[in-house]
Every structure is written in C-alpha cells, then in structure tokens.
Amino acid sequence: MAHTTKQKPRYHIAVFLAPAVIVYTAVMIYPLFNTLRLALFTEIDQQRVWVGLQNFRTLFGDAIWSDQFWNALGNNAWFFLIHMLVQNPIGVALAAILSSPRLRFSAFYRTAIFIPTILSFVIVGFAWKLILSPIWGIAPDMLDAIGLKFLYAPWLGKEEYALTTLSLVSVWQYVGIPMMLIYAALLSIPDEILEAGECDGITGMSAFFKIKLPLILPSIGIISILTFVANFNAFDLIYAAQGALAGPDFSTDILGTFMYRTFFGFQLQLGDPHMGSAIASAMFGVILIGVCIYLFGIQRRLRSYQF
Amino acid sequence: MSTLRKPAGTTIAAHAILITYTLIALFPVFVILINSFKTRRAIFREPLALPNADSFSLIGYQTVFNQGDFFLYFQNSMIVTVVSLTLILLFGAMAAFALAEYGFRGNTLMGLYLALGIMIPIRIGTVAILEMMVSTGLVNTLTALILVYTAQGLPLAVFILSEFMRGVSDDLKNAGRIDGLSEYQIFFRLVLPLVRPAMATVAVFNMIPIWNDLWFPLILAPAEEVKTLTLGSQVFIGQFVTDWNAVLSALSMAILPVMILYVIFSRQLIRGITSGAVK
Incomplete structure (x- = not known):
C-alpha cells in the first residue's frame, strides 16, 4: 500500500463497497430479519398487531397447523x-x-x-x-x-x-x-x-x-x-x-410448498403473511441448525489435506 | 503398462456403467423432443419411435405459437438474466476488490457479513421482499426480479472474486499508482482484465439458477407481460394438460435455450466447478 494514501481519507473504498452492500442489505439481509419480525405480528381488522410468539404457538400447538x-x-x-x-x-x-x-x-x-x-x-x-x-x-x-x-x-x-x-x-x-x-x-x-x-x-x-x-x-x-x-x-x-x-x-x-400456500394463499385458502413468516422462521431455524451441525460438528472432524 | 494396470474387463465395465447412466440422464429429454414432432396418435401408439414421414407433425408448435407469447417470455428471461449477471459481476468485483486490496478497519467483518448469504437462502425472506416490492411499486416489474437475483448472487461472487484478486500482483498495482492511475483506473484497467476467468466462472454459476427460477417470478412478477420463460411454460403447460402435442412442444421449446447456452458454456462451467472455485 502506498504511504501517501494512508493519510488521505480513502473514499474510494466506500465507493467500491457501496453498491454491493446496499443491494445485499436492502434486498436480502433486511427482508430476512423483517420476515423474522413479521412472524411476531398478526392482522386484526386490517391492522398489524403485535402478538409475540402467538403465531408459533398456533403453528406448533394448533392441530390443524402443527399436523401440516x-x-x-x-x-x-x-x-x-x-x-x-x-x-x-x-x-x-x-x-x-x-x-x-x-x-x-x-x-x-x-x-x-x-x-x-x-x-x-x-x-x-x-x-x-x-x-x-x-x-x-x-x-x-x-x-x-x-x-x-x-x-x-x-x-x-x-x-x-x-x-x-x-x-x-x-x-x-x-x-x-x-x-x-x-x-x-x-x-x-x-x-x-x-x-x-x-x-x-x-x-x-x-x-x-x-x-x-x-x-x-x-x-x-x-x-x-x-x-x-x-x-x-x-x-x-x-x-x-x-x-x-x-x-x-x-x-x-x-x-x-407449505410456506407458499400459507403466505400467498391458494384456491380457497387466503394468504396470511404472518403465519407464512412464522413458517419461514421455522425453515430458517432448521437450516441454521443444519449449517451449525456441519460447521461445528462435522467440518472440524474432517481433516483437510493440502497437497 | 496400461494393460497391466487396467485389465480390459474393468475398462469395459466402466464404459458400460457410464453409458447406462448417460442413457438414464438423456432418455427423458430425448423422449420429449422426439414426441413433440409427432401427431397425437403416434405419440400414444409408439412413444419411443422416431417421427417419420407418416407421424411427423408440427401441430403442437403451432398451438404454442398461437396461444402463448413465448418470444416475450424469452425476452423477459433474457433481460432478467443478462442484467442480473452484469450487476452481480460489476458490484461483486468492486466489493471483492475493496476487500482484497485495502486493509481498512472492519474488513474481516465486512467479508463475513457478505458471506452470510452463501449459506442462507434468500427465499426465507420472501414475505418481506414481497411486502417491500408492493410498497415500492416494483411488483410485476422485471426490476424486482433483477434486484432479488443480484442480491442472491453477490455473496458467492464476492467470495470467489476476492480469492482471485488476492492473487493479482501488488507490483503491477503499485506501478500503476506510480504512473498516476487513480484507484478506480487501477480496478477497471488493471485488475478487472486479469480476473476475467474468475468472472466467467461466477457468471456461469449464476446464470442457470436465475434462468430456471420459478419461485420469484411466481410471487413477484406473475403478470403476463413480465413472465419469464420458466414461469410462462409452467402456466402454459398447466392450462394445456390434455393437449399433449402442445405440452410436449412447449417443453421442447423451454429446453432449447438452456441447451444452447449449455453447449456454448459447458466447458467454462465444468472448468469452473472442477477448478476448485467452490471450496
């Protein structure tokens, strides 16, 4: 790295990073967390109402949902x-x-x-x-x-x-x-x-x-x-x-397919974005558990050989 | 030497297994293609026979051309794929350059943040993405799809490209700096041309999933004028389930563009996978 550039503020780094970080954050990371957040709400009389973990209780406790x-x-x-x-x-x-x-x-x-x-x-x-x-x-x-x-x-x-x-x-x-x-x-x-x-x-x-x-x-x-x-x-x-x-x-x-039917609605079933978000959160949990098992349980035991 | 190590029997067995599997892999495609050129009666009477003068018919293709707007779908798919790929490569290379070239505070953290998306599928956030696209009025536009695919492709692109950019010689970049090139000129004139093979790898990795995706077109852009080819054929086939000629022809027409792309890029794709780009 050239010494002269060290003193000056290096705006070009921000310029290089900005487009990728903005698109990635706005279209991927933010919606991901927003979906997890939406799972804690429900809609009553077209108003979005905070219900805490109620959707998950329905998903795992209500037989109609939990069976599915x-x-x-x-x-x-x-x-x-x-x-x-x-x-x-x-x-x-x-x-x-x-x-x-x-x-x-x-x-x-x-x-x-x-x-x-x-x-x-x-x-x-x-x-x-x-x-x-x-x-x-x-x-x-x-x-x-x-x-x-x-x-x-x-x-x-x-x-x-x-x-x-x-x-x-x-x-x-x-x-x-x-x-x-x-x-x-x-x-x-x-x-x-x-x-x-x-x-x-x-x-x-x-x-x-x-x-x-x-x-x-x-x-x-x-x-x-x-x-x-x-x-x-x-x-x-x-x-x-x-x-x-x-x-x-x-x-x-x-x-x-379960998430699609739930949040988008299909035929007689009306779409429910909040229950859909709850299912998406559950999917997120399943994938996270799998990735963690791999990263901490399996990958460390597999010795990689460098030739 | 070779006969000593590998008896003829083993080689024949190897070829037999590979030929069998190749047949299994190609058989469905072959059956669809040959039957799309046959009359309805021939499709049912002799499904495995090649079309001959007697059974040859283009009736299915006529239905497809009259009923579905396949050129529009094709054009939409093309726009979405090409623009998304361009943005993935440009933005991805820029971010990869920043991560590989400059030692700023938070560099590692930024790298990890951008790599999160390699393992977490973007589909999990669909509910909020749809909500966002509705509130910004981007639903039923190709822009919505392009944004989603760009975000989806960036993590792996940044990861692969930054690995490659670390390998570009510092002497070259410093020589450029001494000659008075700005950091932007160094990136566009010196570094980008050198990582072109890695860019090609990233492009072919992203191309097929974008072209073939059904989920986001179905949810974000189901309107007739913005349908992609994958969604278009799905809807078309759903409507014409009983018209076997039309269904087989529509399938063949959906296979064709991907096959052409594959024939053009298969070397690049296979080289990309086998060069250890995915570690």
Missing part, C-alpha cells in the same frame, strides 16, 4: 435422506469411474450426465410426469419389455410412493453436482500417494476405499450441507409436478 407442519418437515427429512442415500453414492461412484486415468470419452460422459442439472424443475417435473403417466404408458411398456410390468404403479398418484418418486426425480436431476465436485477432488489427489499405495499392494477397489475416499471426505461434507440447504428450501419440483397442494393428499408437501 410436522407432515411437511417429515416429508422434507425423507426427501433429504433419499438425496443423501442415493444421489451422493451415485455421484461418488460416477466420479470415481470418470477419474480413472486414460478413460476415453470421459469429457463426453461428463457433459451428458450433467445435462439434467441445467434444466429447470418445471421441465423436469413435467417430463417425468408424462413419462410415468399411466395414460401415456412409456413406463409400463418399458417394464413390460423386461417382464416386470407387475411392478408398475401410477407412482406419482399414490400417496405411499409419490414423495419417494419425486425425490428420485430430483436425484436424477442433481446427480451432476456431486459427480463434478467429487471428480474435481479426486483429480487433485497427487499420483505419488496412489503410487505409494500401489507399492504396498493397494490397488483397484481397496485403493479407492482406503486412500481416495478418506481424502475426499471434506468434499462429501460440503456436498452434504449444500444438499441439505437446497432440500429444505426446495419448492419448484413439487409445485411443477403436483401443484401447490402437493398431492395426493399432501403426501408430497414440504416446507417450501
């Missing part, structure tokens, strides 16, 4: 669990295969497998809805071709399958992200380490589980928290495929 809330939270947890159990292992497996040296066409596979990730939920939701639809019959016909037609059910229309089906659709769409991040992590493992393992007779599968997997654990941690935040904030896919009522009979309702 726990249903949405439980569904959301299942949605997240399926992502963790299906999306991440598939992503890691694909990345492991892609990263093997001298594999031909790997750029092509990478590009192609990433394509669903760039599509919008609207496209993905409708496309799968059509394919799984009993009217069109692509899914039953394909199962028929391999003799498994008895397995077919209108998955999106059945309460017991709909959420799992949509979770798997979302997994199908987002497998590209863990694949890419793990692929990058695997490429950054130096050859010397793997060669040292080879000298000790560790190759193939055991090289993956004993050497590579421990080294990519921090990346898997990051993917898990990204998945967590994205899942507990999800909305688009359920809305596009099942509508705001998250049918059949709310079996695919997650926090995002």
Whole structure:
C-alpha cells in the first residue's frame, strides 16, 4: 500500500463497497430479519398487531397447523435422506469411474450426465410426469419389455410412493453436482500417494476405499450441507409436478410448498403473511441448525489435506 | 503398462456403467423432443419411435405459437438474466476488490457479513421482499426480479472474486499508482482484465439458477407481460394438460435455450466447478 494514501481519507473504498452492500442489505439481509419480525405480528381488522410468539404457538400447538407442519418437515427429512442415500453414492461412484486415468470419452460422459442439472424443475417435473403417466404408458411398456410390468404403479398418484418418486426425480436431476465436485477432488489427489499405495499392494477397489475416499471426505461434507440447504428450501419440483397442494393428499408437501400456500394463499385458502413468516422462521431455524451441525460438528472432524 | 494396470474387463465395465447412466440422464429429454414432432396418435401408439414421414407433425408448435407469447417470455428471461449477471459481476468485483486490496478497519467483518448469504437462502425472506416490492411499486416489474437475483448472487461472487484478486500482483498495482492511475483506473484497467476467468466462472454459476427460477417470478412478477420463460411454460403447460402435442412442444421449446447456452458454456462451467472455485 502506498504511504501517501494512508493519510488521505480513502473514499474510494466506500465507493467500491457501496453498491454491493446496499443491494445485499436492502434486498436480502433486511427482508430476512423483517420476515423474522413479521412472524411476531398478526392482522386484526386490517391492522398489524403485535402478538409475540402467538403465531408459533398456533403453528406448533394448533392441530390443524402443527399436523401440516410436522407432515411437511417429515416429508422434507425423507426427501433429504433419499438425496443423501442415493444421489451422493451415485455421484461418488460416477466420479470415481470418470477419474480413472486414460478413460476415453470421459469429457463426453461428463457433459451428458450433467445435462439434467441445467434444466429447470418445471421441465423436469413435467417430463417425468408424462413419462410415468399411466395414460401415456412409456413406463409400463418399458417394464413390460423386461417382464416386470407387475411392478408398475401410477407412482406419482399414490400417496405411499409419490414423495419417494419425486425425490428420485430430483436425484436424477442433481446427480451432476456431486459427480463434478467429487471428480474435481479426486483429480487433485497427487499420483505419488496412489503410487505409494500401489507399492504396498493397494490397488483397484481397496485403493479407492482406503486412500481416495478418506481424502475426499471434506468434499462429501460440503456436498452434504449444500444438499441439505437446497432440500429444505426446495419448492419448484413439487409445485411443477403436483401443484401447490402437493398431492395426493399432501403426501408430497414440504416446507417450501407449505410456506407458499400459507403466505400467498391458494384456491380457497387466503394468504396470511404472518403465519407464512412464522413458517419461514421455522425453515430458517432448521437450516441454521443444519449449517451449525456441519460447521461445528462435522467440518472440524474432517481433516483437510493440502497437497 | 496400461494393460497391466487396467485389465480390459474393468475398462469395459466402466464404459458400460457410464453409458447406462448417460442413457438414464438423456432418455427423458430425448423422449420429449422426439414426441413433440409427432401427431397425437403416434405419440400414444409408439412413444419411443422416431417421427417419420407418416407421424411427423408440427401441430403442437403451432398451438404454442398461437396461444402463448413465448418470444416475450424469452425476452423477459433474457433481460432478467443478462442484467442480473452484469450487476452481480460489476458490484461483486468492486466489493471483492475493496476487500482484497485495502486493509481498512472492519474488513474481516465486512467479508463475513457478505458471506452470510452463501449459506442462507434468500427465499426465507420472501414475505418481506414481497411486502417491500408492493410498497415500492416494483411488483410485476422485471426490476424486482433483477434486484432479488443480484442480491442472491453477490455473496458467492464476492467470495470467489476476492480469492482471485488476492492473487493479482501488488507490483503491477503499485506501478500503476506510480504512473498516476487513480484507484478506480487501477480496478477497471488493471485488475478487472486479469480476473476475467474468475468472472466467467461466477457468471456461469449464476446464470442457470436465475434462468430456471420459478419461485420469484411466481410471487413477484406473475403478470403476463413480465413472465419469464420458466414461469410462462409452467402456466402454459398447466392450462394445456390434455393437449399433449402442445405440452410436449412447449417443453421442447423451454429446453432449447438452456441447451444452447449449455453447449456454448459447458466447458467454462465444468472448468469452473472442477477448478476448485467452490471450496
């Protein structure tokens, strides 16, 4: 830093920071806290009235609300669990295969497998809805071709399958992200380490589980928290495929759709911004808990290696 | 050597798995595209057959062009995405430069403050955002969407760009100062051109979520003249659920622009993800 500038007031720093800080504060941070604040009010005769924690008491205590809330939270947890159990292992497996040296066409596979990730939920939701639809019959016909037609059910229309089906659709769409991040992590493992393992007779599968997997654990941690935040904030896919009522009979309702219905109103239900804010605050709490568990519980235990 | 390390069987198995998964990834897109060019009867009779002279039909596309204003939607999406990206890159780079270059009081705190938004989704504040947009009269304008997406994109942009800007040589900037360049000129003439690759990474990271977002267009700008392509196709398809030709054509038309963008930028995107920009 030049010495002369130290004495003068450095207005340019403020000029450089101002636009980003203003937009970010006004459109993101302020509304975030304002939403938490609005959760403490309600509307009586078109007047905004302070009610303290009443909205939360309704949300958790009133059976009409609390049933919906726990249903949405439980569904959301299942949605997240399926992502963790299906999306991440598939992503890691694909990345492991892609990263093997001298594999031909790997750029092509990478590009192609990433394509669903760039599509919008609207496209993905409708496309799968059509394919799984009993009217069109692509899914039953394909199962028929391999003799498994008895397995077919209108998955999106059945309460017991709909959420799992949509979770798997979302997994199908987002497998590209863990694949890419793990692929990058695997490429950054130096050859010397793997060669040292080879000298000790560790190759193939055991090289993956004993050497590579421990080294990519921090990346898997990051993917898990990204998945967590994205899942507990999800909305688009359920809305596009099942509508705001998250049918059949709310079996695919997650926090995002529940909040949307509550604050924006849907069909016969009138919008209630204050209850909506209460749900948003609850979502904020869930995400905060997840991020804290990751930052203080998981990330510290995962040792990062710098090569 | 290579045959010794990797027996042919392993390679074949690797390709088999990758090809299988590639088929799974592309199959739905493929089915939608081929069926959008077929007659209604062919769609149902042979959903997996390619369109031939007999079954070829553009009836779905005709419905879409007559009923929905897809060019307007496309234009809206384009404006929102391009303006938001420009603002994210400009504002983000300016703030990143201030954080990376100057040791002022509160620098670390400011950095943490701006990084908060990486982990906290902006959707949580939707109720208050809607209220704010209503009271400022910005509801049903593209400006509302642009502001929201700019705020949403800034945290990660500042984070990535400031990492890169710390790597720009001090000698170069000091040489500029000795030559009498102002701090603004140093930023725009010396630093910005050097961090262009990082800017491209930030741009492709933000582009797809902005283009594909359904939540904010649905809540902040649902009016016909400001609908984005994502919302437009959602509403259109909702109205024409039983007109399979129209639905399939609308889906194909929504897929097309993203695919074109992806083909143009896929290298940049994949390089951005794999270069460790997200740590």
